[in-house]
Amino acid sequence: MSSQFTIPIKFGPDGCQVNLGDRICRETExxxxxxxxxxxxxxxLREIGNIGGGDNLQRRVNLQQDWIRDLTQQNEMLVKIVESLEKEAADKVALLAKKLETSTLSSEKRIRLLESDVRSLVEVIKRARDENRWSANGLKFFTVNPDTFLLKCECSLIPPTPPERQDNVSLKITDSLHRRVKKGSDSKLRVILEVVEQKTNDL
Structure with missing residues (x-):
């Protein structure tokens, strides 16, 4: 084989489809x-053409028959390689599609859990506003631990608030909740609280 075909072809769109390092990729080989x-x-053929003799024509025919036979075998080999590459590509696409589907389902589930925790935190703030106490009884949290902001909680959160000052209660409760979270390191809870702040504006 000519030495020019032993030079490794680089991995890329115009070269090998699979990174083989210093090896020659299968289709290029x-x-x-x-x-x-x-x-x-x-x-x-050129050599036979330069040689005289009565059997020269028969030699050319025999050589061409051998050439055709070898070309047929090479074409069959190429077809098998193409089929193998197509199957390999199809398997990779199927694997990527499965990973993407799994990742999408996981993200959707996490979003649902975060939304549930937001609703629970809003309910905690409502109870603090209406009942003047921190309470997560009966509420479920999936991505945060309620003990992060309820542990060692004092029952008397704020003094009784006259009706005309109720508009400021939600802000005071949210600020109090922020102070509790700031003492910890629960980043997920801080993210949820950003959403809770928006919702408490409508309380």
Whole structure:
């Protein structure tokens, strides 16, 4: 085989489809073999043409028959390689699609859990506003631990608030909740509280 076909082809769109490092990729190696066969047969045909004799024509026919047979075998080999590459590509696409589907379902589930925790935190703030106490009884939290902001909680959160000052209660409760969270390191709870602040504006 000619030395020019032993040079590794770089991985990329115009080269090997699979990164093989210093090795020659399969499709490039097969093409080099076919090209080498063609050059060999062409050289033999020229050699026969330069040789005289009555059996020269028969030699050319025999050589061409061998050439056709080898080309047929090479084409069959190429078809098998193409089929193998197509199957490999299809398997990779199917695997990526499955991973994407799993990731999407996981993200959707996490969003539902976060939304549930937001609703529960809003309910905690409502109870603090209406009942003047921190309470998460009967509420479920999936992504945060309620003990982060309820542990060692004093029952008397704020003094009784006259009706005309109720508009400021939600803000005071949210500020109090922020102070409790700031003492911890629960980043998920801080993210949820940002959403809770928006919702408490409508309380």
């Amino acid at each position: 097969t093409l080099a073999i076919i090209q080498e066969f063609n050059r060999t047969y062409q050289a033999k």
